[in-house]
Amino acid sequence: MERIAVIFLGPPGGGKGTQAKLLAKKYGYRHISTGDILREAVRKGTELGKLAKSYMDKGELVPDDVMIGLIEEVLKEDDRSVIMDGFPRTLPQAEAFDDLLNRTKIELLGAVLIDVPDEEIIRRLSARRVCPKCGAVYNMIYSPPKNDEICDNCGTKLIQRDDDKPETIKRRLEVYRRDTEPLVGYYRKKGKLFTVNGVGSIEEITGRIVEVLGL
Numbered sequence: 001m002e003r004i005a006v007i008f009l010g011p012p013g014g015g016k017g018t019q020a021k022l023l024a025k026k027y028g029y030r031h032i033s034t035g036d037i038l039r040e041a042v043r044k045g046t047e048l049g050k051l052a053k054s055y056m057d058k059g060e061l062v063p064d065d066v067m068i069g070l071i072e073e074v075l076k077e078d079d080r081s082v083i084m085d086g087f088p089r090t091l092p093q094a095e096a097f098d099d100l101l102n103r104t105k106i107e108l109l110g111a112v113l114i115d116v117p118d119e120e121i122i123r124r125l126s127a128r129r130v131c132p133k134c135g136a137v138y139n140m141i142y143s144p145p146k147n148d149e150i151c152d153n154c155g156t157k158l159i160q161r162d163d164d165k166p167e168t169i170k171r172r173l174e175v176y177r178r179d180t181e182p183l184v185g186y187y188r189k190k191g192k193l194f195t196v197n198g199v200g201s202i203e204e205i206t207g208r209i210v211e212v213l214g215l
C-alpha cells in the first residue's frame with residue numbers, strides 16, 4: 001500500500017491533536033505530534049528536552065534544524081502512513097519536509113487547516129487539562145473528566161500545560177500568525193490545502209476532515 005502523509009495546520013488549541021489522534025486510530029496511521037515528542041524529551045531531561053524547554057516555555061519555536069533532523073529520524077522508524085500534528089510549522093520546515101517526502105516516496109495527501117477564531121482558542125486553551133501519566137487531553141468546558149480534574153483512564157491528577165498560561169497563549173498565537181500562517185499559501189499554491197471549519201463538536205469536525213480528504 002502506498003505510504004501517505006496528512007499535515008494538520010492551524011492555530012494552537014485549534015484541535016489538531018484531538019483530530020489527529022482520532023483519525024490515526026480510525027485509519028491505522030501513525031500520529032506524529034512534535035509537541036508530544038518534545039514534552040516527552042523535557043520530561044526525560046534529555047539534551048533535546050533541555051534545549052526545547054527554553055523555547056516552549058516562552059511560546060517560541062524550537063530551531064528549524066533541530067526539528068527537521070528530528071522528523072527525519074522519526075519517519076525512518078516504521079513505514080506507516082503519517083498524520084503530522086505540529087510539523088511543519090515554518091516555511092523552511094515545509095520545504096525540508098517536501099524534500100524528505102520525495103526522498104522517502106511518501107505522497108502528501110493534503111494539508112488540512114483547522115480554522116478556529118482567536119476568542120475560541122483562548123477559551124479552549126485556558127480550560128485544557130492533560131494527564132501527565134497517560135497523555136489524555138480534557139477540556140473543563142467542553143469535555144471534562146467524570147471526576148473533578150482526575151484522569152478517567154488512569155486516575156492521575158490532571159495538570160495544566162506550562163504553555164497554556166494566558167501570556168504564553170498570546171505569544172504562541174503571535175508566533176503562529178508570523179511563522180506558521182504563511183504555510184496556508186504555500187500548500188494552497190500546490191493545490192494541497194483543505195480548509196475545515198474548526199468550530200463544532202469533535203465528531204462534526206472529524207466528519208468534515210474525512211470528507212475533504214476523501215478518506
Ligand code: AP5
Nearest residue numbers: 012013014015016017018034035056061062086124128139
Ligand atoms: P504543540 O504541542 O504542537 O502545540 P500547538 O500547536 O500550540 O497545539 P496545541 O497542542 O496547543 O493544540 P491542538 O491544536 O493540538 O489542540 P488540542 O487538540 O489539544 O507545540 C508546543 C510547543 O512545542 C510549540 O509552542 C513549540 O515551542 C514547540 N514545537 C512543536 N512543534 C514544533 C515545530 N515543528 N517547530 C518548532 N517548534 C515546535 O485541543 C485544545 C483544547 O481544545 C483541548 O482541551 C481539547 O479537548 C479542546 N477541543 C478540541 N477540539 C474541540 C472542539 N471541537 N470543541 C471544543 N473543544 C475542543
